[in-house]
Each structure stands twice: as structure tokens, then as C-alpha cells.
């Protein structure tokens with residue numbers, strides 16, 4: 346097999362794995378958008394916040410240590426214990442539920458029936474608030490996230506492909522794990538929404554608020570539920586990204602990558618978010634591989650947006666989105 | 674009007690019980706518009722109660738007050754003998770009051786079966802964790818609910834469209850699915866807002882038959898809004914007539930038909 350083709354295959358595989366992460370973040374957006382019509386600008390910051398909280402809990406960090414020390418003149422920083430990864434992840438999930446509940450209480454509840462743009466603005470405010478709050482709670486330093494996920498090149502794949510093609514594919518174990526977890530997450534979300542009572546209620550609310558009320562569904566409960574789920578999804582994305590590149594502010598910017606994914610996949614479609622993420626992931630890696638050298642590289646910064654814009658011209662509702670019809 | 678404090682027996686021999694729901698001096702304003710002006714009436718256990726009146730009379734508003742979608746500016750609501758505090762629509766639904774909408778509110782993206790299953794939500798008790806683990810009780814509950822829903826589907830003769838997404842159905846069938854969803858809740862009180870509007874003659878006859886059968890077989894108390902006098906007279910036991918937000922008549926179809934205010938209101942309005 347020609348070398349170029351082998352390189353392209355390897356790049357495609359790596360692109361798919363990067364795409365999984367985009368899909369995850371986009372999924373968080375779609376869930377909230379479907380259920381409440383809110384474009385949640387804070388989704389990326391939620392991932393950052395979740396990752397920070399996880400690291401903080403794991404290391405036994407005292408929350409708000411700086412604030413406490415400044416106010417009381419103390420010097421506390423750590424509880425002096427270390428929480429096992431699994432427990433820390435569960436506790437963080439719990440924190441995300443509490444967060445969802447607070448968002449509903451403090452923000453959403455007061456903005457029911459407001460125009461979408463107001464709700465969108467509210468989530469921008471929320472994003473900035475959370476960013477500052479996260480720093481205050483856990484400190485603004487760059488943190489290393491390690492929950493024991495395998496890292497480094499996968500030797501088996503390297504060897505096998507070398508045996509087949511005389512060229513070993515370089516695939517990171519972390520990417521493989523991320524992909525498997527993302528697939529499991531999507532399967533469990535699908536099963537949940539198709540077969541559980543709450544899932545059915547969630548789909549009902551996403552479809553028609555008035556009808557949902559008439560069959561006894563509390564919108565506020567559903568909102569807490571979807572924000573919690575979006576919080577879990579953010580946590581998973583935060584763990585993956587954090588394990589790869591450390592927990593720092595740039596993590597919240599993955600949300601910006603989710604935007605072209607959503608334009609491609611449609612804002613209301615869960616399969617759309619997944620496939621859109623994969624297309625962007627593969628597309629930008631392949632483009633960088635094929636065209637990058639000709640134009641001086643760094644195409645990954647803009648490729649996704651250009652692709653999404655071109656796409657918008659031809660299919661504004663995205664690949665899977667519902668056709669946009671103004672109701673009159 | 675005869676004394677009915679202990680209920681009464683209808684012309685066709687059905688026993689009507691005590692008061693299930695009572696509206697007392699209900700007034701509803703939207704800014705300057707008074708949609709309902711100081712109206713009182715009751716709905717009794719087991720009866721088919723109609724609210725009629727010309728367009729804009731305030732009928733839908735009244736149904737919305739009963740189902741909690743509108744909060745009355747003044748007045749009180751009594752349900753099953755006690756005064757109802759201010760409630761959100763989902764809480765009203767959980768009390769056993771199911772409804773349909775004048776403009777149909779279905780889950781267009783979901784199948785007929787799933788739509789009707791949502792009607793069972795108020796009757797499901799298992800919690801999130803049991804659901805998540807597909808734990809015995811949740812499983813049994815789902816099966817029991819499926820059975821009830823299948824019975825409603827048979828009853829309303831919509832077996833052939835069970836798996837069809839609602840968005841693809843014609844108008845008449847959508848109305849029927851909406852009724853099915855409300856019935857699935859096994860409500861104590863069923864509210865129907867113009868269940869026959871926009872239907873052809875045959876569909877209207879079907880719907881009338883279903884309404885009568887529901888009342889007859891399950892003993893469900895029904896309050897329905899209808900625009901068309903003729904249909905209402907055949908279906909209902911007692912009728913409230915509204916015009917410009919006021920109650921201008923209340924009684925059996927015969928009593929109402931011969932009420933001069935009602936005749937005037939209807940003569941002044943072209944039917945559509």
C-alpha cells in the first residue's frame with residue numbers, strides 16, 4: 346500500500362477520536378437546546394468546572410481556600426486526604442446535579458417564557474460567573490488530571506498494523522478509552538430517553554411544553570434533569586480533555602468547536618451532534634494533512650468554521666435538524 | 674330547576690352523583706379584556722357537562738382555569754369537596770384531570786404509542802434509580818402501563834397507527850390520539866376543548882360515539898366545549914352557555930334551548 350494512503354488512514358482514525366470529544370460537547374448543547382430551547386453558552390465552562398471540581402475533590406483540596414484564608418487569616422489548603430478516582434467522579438457528578446438545581450432555582454425559573462435571546466444572554470452571564478466561581482473555589486492554576494486512564498501509544502495497534510502494512514499506526518490509548526466511554530454514554534442516554542419514564546417525559550418536554558404540562562410533567566423537574574445530564578456529559582468531556590491537555594481555561598474553549606459541529610449536525614439532533622463531531626474531527630485532521638502543508642499549516646483553527654459556513658448556505662437546518670419553518 | 678344536591682338520574686337512566694368540581698364566582702382578566710365575568714357552575718360525578726357559546730365567549734379560558742393553565746383573577750375552585758389552592762397545570766393533571774386542546778397539543782415527533790404512554794406518567798410511581806436499573810418494580814409497572822394503553826388503543830380503534838409518528842397523521846386522527854392520551858391517564862375528570870372542531874360529518878359521529886362510550890364504560894366525568902349547538906344537545910346531560918364572558922344559561926339541553934337569552938345570543942351570531 347502506498348505510504349500516503351496509510352498516513353491518511355492513520356490521520357482519519359485520529360480524527361475520528363478527536364471528533365468523539367467534539368461530539369460529546371455538542372451533545373451537551375443539543376440536550377439542553379431540545380428540552381428548553383436554550384442555547385447554553387456555558388456548556389464549555391461546565392466542562393472546565395467539572396474537571397476542576399474533580400481534581401479538587403481527588404486531591405482533597407479545601408474549596409474556597411484562598412477566600413477562607415484571606416478572611417480568617419488561616420493557612421488551610423488541603424484536607425490531607427486523597428479521594429479515590431471513582432468516588433471523586435461520583436461526588437463531582439453530585440456537584441453537577443446540585444449545580445443544575447441551583448441554575449433552575451436562580452436563573453431559569455425567573456426567565457420562563459422570555460425570548461430565547463434573553464435566555465442565551467443569561468447563559469453567557471452564567472458562563473462568566475462559573476468561570477470566576479471555579480477559580481475562587483479551586484484556584485486558577487493549571488491542574489493535572491489523572492483518574493488512572495491508560496495513556497500513551499497503543500502497542501497492539503502499532504504492532505498489528507505494522508505486521509499488515511509495514512507501517513505502524515500511532516493511536517493513543519486515551520483516545521481509544523475516550524471513544525469507548527463516549528459510545529457507552531450515548532447508548533445509555535438513548536436507552537434512558539427511549540425506555541424510561543423520565544426519558545419519555547424529557548422527550549415530551551422537548552416536543553411540546555403545553556402538552557407536557559397537560560400530562561402532568563413538571564417542566565422545572567425536567568430542566569433540572571437535563572441540566573444534570575448535560576453536567577454529566579460535561580464531566581466526561583472534561584475528564585477526557587483534562588487528561589489529555591491538563592485542566593486550564595482553554596478547556597472551556599472546546600465549546601467553540603461545538604458550534605460548527607452543531608451547524609453541521611443540526612441543533613436539535615442527537616445523532617446529528619455525534620456524526621457532526623466525527624465529520625469535523627476527521628475533516629480538520631485530513632485537511633491539515635492534505636492541504637495544510639500547501640498553505641502553511643494551522644488549518645485546524647479555522648477549517649471547522651469554514652466547513653460549517655459552507656454547509657449553512659446549502660442546508661441551514663444542518664444534516665439532521667428539523668426543517669426550519671417559521672410558525673405563523 | 675329541580676333539586677339535585679344528591680345527584681340525579683338522566684333521561685336515559687344513568688345515575689349522576691354529587692359535585693366533583695365547583696367553580697365559584699370565577700373572573701378572569703387579561704389586561705383590559707375580561708374573558709370570564711363572575712361565573713359559577715358545578716360538574717357532577719359521572720355526567721357529561723357541556724360549555725357552549727359563540728366564538729370568543731370565554732369557553733377555552735374557562736377550561737384553562739379548570740386545568741390550571743390560567744389563574745383566575747377572582748373566585749374559587751373546589752375539587753372533590755375541598756378548595757383547591759393555586760396550582761400549576763402539571764399538578765392539576767396529577768390530581769386526575771386530563772385534557773385535550775382546541776388546537777391539538779401532541780408530541781409530533783413521537784409515535785402514537787409513545788404519545789399515549791405519556792398519558793400514563795401521572796400513574797407511574799417507580800423512581801429514577803429503579804428505572805435506571807430496569808429494576809423489577811419499574812419493569813412490571815411499564816408492562817402494566819403498556820397493557821392499559823393497549824386497551825385504550827383498542828377502544829378508540831387506532832391499532833393500525835400505533836407506531837406512526839403523530840406528525841404524519843391527518844387532523845381527525847390527531848384529535849383521536851389526543852383523546853387517547855387523555856384517557857390513558859384514567860382521569861377522574863376529562864376536559865375536551867372542541868373535540869369535533871374541523872372534522873367531517875363521519876368523524877364527528879365517531880367522536881360523539883367515543884365520548885358517549887367513555888362516559889358509559891368507564892363512568893368518566895366529562896366536561897366538553899362545543900361550538901355547535903346540535904352536537905351538544907345530543908351528547909350532554911347539562912349545559913352551561915357563555916356569551917361575552919358571562920354565563921347566560923345553565924341546565925339540561927331542553928331548558929337551555931328554550932332560554933330566551935340563549936336564543937338571542939345564538940341568533941345574533943352566524944355559525945361557522
Ligand SMILES: Nc1ncnc2c1ncn2[C@@H]1O[C@H](COP(=O)(O)OP(=O)(O)O)[C@@H](O)[C@H]1O
Pocket residue numbers: 703706707708726727728729730731732733734735
Ligand atoms: N392568553 C390570552 N391572552 C389574552 N387574551 C386572551 C387569552 N386567552 C383568551 N383571551 C381572550 O379571552 C377571550 C375569550 O377567549 P376564549 O376563551 O378563547 O374564547 P372561546 O374559547 O369561547 O372561543 C377572547 O377575547 C380572547 O381574546
Ligand SMILES: [Mg+2]
Pocket residue numbers: 732733734775
Ligand atoms: Mg375556544
